[in-house]
Amino acid sequence: MRKYEAALFDLDGTLSESGEGILYSVRKIFHETGRELPDKKTLGTFIGPPMYDSLVRCGFTHEQAEEGVLIYKRNFLEKGIYMQQVYAGIPQLLKALRDDGIKLGVATTKYEPFALRIVEMLGLGQYFDFVGGATSGTERRTKEKVIRYTLEHLQADPGNAVMLGDTKYDAEGAAAVGMDFIGCLYGYGTREEMAVHCPQAVYVGSVSDIRAYL
16 A cells, blocks of 8 residues: 555546436437537547537537537536535545645646635535636647646646546546546446556456555
């Protein structure tokens, strides 16, 4: 077991089971813009990366993607944000890590005001020293930039910190920053996708398994 100075957590698929609300809001984008809904596999790729990037990958122009993001935000705030729950064992894990003196941060590419609201809504705000999220523009949209931003606010050295996440974007961001990575297989990504970006990662199948590595 390694003693880290800081631990950063992704939000969707790591702290909370949020896919239902995200996909509800994504479907609203396609419905309101009169587009055909993508297949189930493609829809699943919307969980994790910035919404703008996902829409561009589905053929939206810059202007259309910007409009889609606004549609998503409106529907997510109206309903989607409430369609999630914290994974069992997360509050107990975070409390134990806090008691051990580990700095805790959230590093998510979700729009930061949404991330802050969700963390508080789930009753997790008391455990985190900082919640880092994406900006609405291009200033801070990639996972790498969000991780660096969060580490800066925690005043933590990436060489003595660990990122916990469930997708290839989390693994890629951790590798780019030079920090250890724990892949959470109970979330929405796969081990195969994460391993491409972070071959030295360790993987956990449940929240209870995380404690052995922190």
